[in-house]
Amino acid sequence: ASMQASFDALRVGLLGRDVVPGLVAVLQGRGLLTLAEGLERLVGASARAFSTLPSDLGAADGRASAAKAATELAKLQYFLAEDVATKLKVAVGFGESDGD
Structure with missing residues (x-):
């Protein structure tokens, strides 16, 4: 439920x-x-993957569903960080003043 709410x-x-x-x-x-x-x-695509997540992610089908959701989220993250950020001229990364 928490992962779905975050998504x-x-x-x-x-x-x-x-x-x-x-x-x-x-x-x-x-x-x-x-x-x-x-x-x-x-x-x-990410929403569809999240909608199929069972409550027990530890079961075999749960692990497969979680892997699919993670793959779809990775595609979304890459698209945002590379394609969208580039067109909007937004730098994605760490800076010296980020507190790390």
Whole structure:
């Protein structure tokens, strides 16, 4: 339940909800329609993977479902860090002043 809630919060930030725009709306507003569509597609794939997670992730089918969800999230993370960040000119990484 906790993982689903965390993903749902991420999904709202990316897709928006009600009158709150998400990152997709930002991309669309900047004319980056292909990126917006790709983001929607990857969020949808991640959502579908999360919706199949059983309550017992330790069982064989649970481990397989968790691996699928992790793979879909990795694709989404890569897309955000590489494709979207590059187009929006956002640097993704650690800085000297990040407190580490």
